Amino acid sequence: MSQIVESFPLNIIDEMKLFYKAVLTPAPNGAIFRAKTNNCVITGYRSGKVLFQGTTPMEEAQKWGKHAKLSHMKVAKSDVGPFHPPESLYTSYHIGSDEAGTGDYFGPITVGAVYVTPATGEKLKRSGIKDSKSLSDKRIQELANEIIALKVPYSLLVLSNEKYNTLQKRGWTQGKMKSIMHHHAIKTLLKKVEDQPLEGILIDQFCEPSIYKRHVHSENESLPRGLYFKTKAESHSIAVAAGSILARTRFVQEMERLSKKVGFELPKGASKKVDQSAAEIIHKHGPDYLATCAKVHFANTHKAEHYL
Ligand code: MN
Numbered sequence: 001m002s003q004i005v006e007s008f009p010l011n012i013i014d015e016m017k018l019f020y021k022a023v024l025t026p027a028p029n030g031a032i033f034r035a036k037t038n039n040c041v042i043t044g045y046r047s048g049k050v051l052f053q054g055t056t057p058m059e060e061a062q063k064w065g066k067h068a069k070l071s072h073m074k075v076a077k078s079d080v081g082p083f084h085p086p087e088s089l090y091t092s093y094h095i096g097s098d099e100a101g102t103g104d105y106f107g108p109i110t111v112g113a114v115y116v117t118p119a120t121g122e123k124l125k126r127s128g129i130k131d132s133k134s135l136s137d138k139r140i141q142e143l144a145n146e147i148i149a150l151k152v153p154y155s156l157l158v159l160s161n162e163k164y165n166t167l168q169k170r171g172w173t174q175g176k177m178k179s180i181m182h183h184h185a186i187k188t189l190l191k192k193v194e195d196q197p198l199e200g201i202l203i204d205q206f207c208e209p210s211i212y213k214r215h216v217h218s219e220n221e222s223l224p225r226g227l228y229f230k231t232k233a234e235s236h237s238i239a240v241a242a243g244s245i246l247a248r249t250r251f252v253q254e255m256e257r258l259s260k261k262v263g264f265e266l267p268k269g270a271s272k273k274v275d276q277s278a279a280e281i282i283h284k285h286g287p288d289y290l291a292t293c294a295k296v297h298f299a300n301t302h303k304a305e306h307y308l
Pocket of ligand 1: 098099204205206
């Protein structure tokens with residue numbers, strides 16, 4: 001039995017009373033209503049507090065979450081919901097996945113997913129693998145080589161700029177592209193490890209799990225069993241950290257390849273320097289060329305015009 005307390009505007013508490021009218025029970029002192037569902041007792045107080053008690057109170061509380069006064073929200077929804085990983089997952093047999101390139105104007109999006117066992121997880125940790133954001137490109141490449149040398153099963157996906165721009169024009173958000181990429185990277189890896197033990201799959205969270213689910217369903221795909229999300233997952237799971245290193249390495253390699261093609265070094269990120277490089281590309285190769293090496297819907301495309 002657990003409980004959640006949240007604060008709501010009084011008109012919402014009145015709305016709750018109506019919503020639960022078929023299951024109302026006598027309200028205690030100071031309460032506007034009390035209702036009892038199959039697995040939750042909900043009590044709305046005149047103070048604006050609402051108490052959800054039961055075996056799975058979050059399920060009931062989530063129905064009203066969007067009306068809750070944010071300052072009183074104790075925990076993020078994704079920190080308790082069905083998609084929140086158990087602590088034991090991090091040291092167990094699991095898959096972790098992460099992406100790179102999403103905030104960079106130039107270059108593709110890449111997603112890396114890695115399968116670890118308790119034993120390979122330990123080996124990866126000893127080789128110094130951690131969040132790729134805190135490492136230099138050179139160090140990331142070295143670590144990627146170690147991951148590959150350890151022969152841990154992995155999958156790596158690249159969404160080229162051409163494909164990215166086509167999907168974007170078709171109405172796909174970047175969130176949908178990322179979701180579908182994670183989904184396919186995981187699916188591919190699941191096939192590779194189908195005979196091996198697996199406690200769960202962890203995605204470094206980039207959107208609400210419900211939105212991820214919607215994207216996957218919109219492509220007529222279904223979520224694999226044991227799927228979890230966590231923000232900053234790379235600092236908890238060595239599989240996610242390794243996935244981020246593979247994704248980052250591949251992103252850097254693609255940037256080198258594109259730079260050679262363009263004829264000068266393409267900058268990472270989305271800064272002013274990026275605007276100038278975009279202008280240089282338009283000047284050298286024409287505006288259509290950008291679609292082959294950049295995420296053209298970023299504001300940088302427009303800003304580049306100032307330099308022409
Ligand atoms: Mn990430």
